Amino acid sequence: MSEPLTIPGEGFHPHLHDAAGQPATSLRTRLHHIRADALDGDTAQSGGMRRFAAVSGKTVGSEKLWMGQTHVAPATASSDHHHGESETAIYVVGGHPEFVFLDDAGPQPEEIRLRTSPGDYIFVPPFVPHREENPDPAEEAVVVIARSTQEAIVVNLPGLYVLRTGS
8 A cells, every 4th residue: 555645744744834933944954845746947948948946945955956857848959058067967757858969079070969768867067068859749858857056057058069178
């Protein structure tokens, strides 16, 4: 028999509202249950995508982590962008999104397209320009994202370019 869903104010996720005459409870002294229907859409965005925060400084008081969902509509692509200093890990939940970047390992920079399926993971290093695409004409692509910074950093770009490092 499965356990019942957590109800706010019961179990391990008590209300965080201040009671009259009692000190405020720190967000960092308890577990947080973020329901699928309570994701925060007030996040940095790129054209062609919808990002929703689940775990962030704003939603739960996290200091070093951001986690949420991104939805890419059928037959669309995001803007070219990077995520600043954030390391980004992506888990494909649904659809077959494609992740595009430029690689300069050869004589000329080459566009690389990573085609994914549900259950696949992608790692995006800091400052690497890329875009997400959903070539499927009918099915939305959905991914779960974790970032090494407290909030979602999105720097939209006029195009893809090759990251130049000091090494």
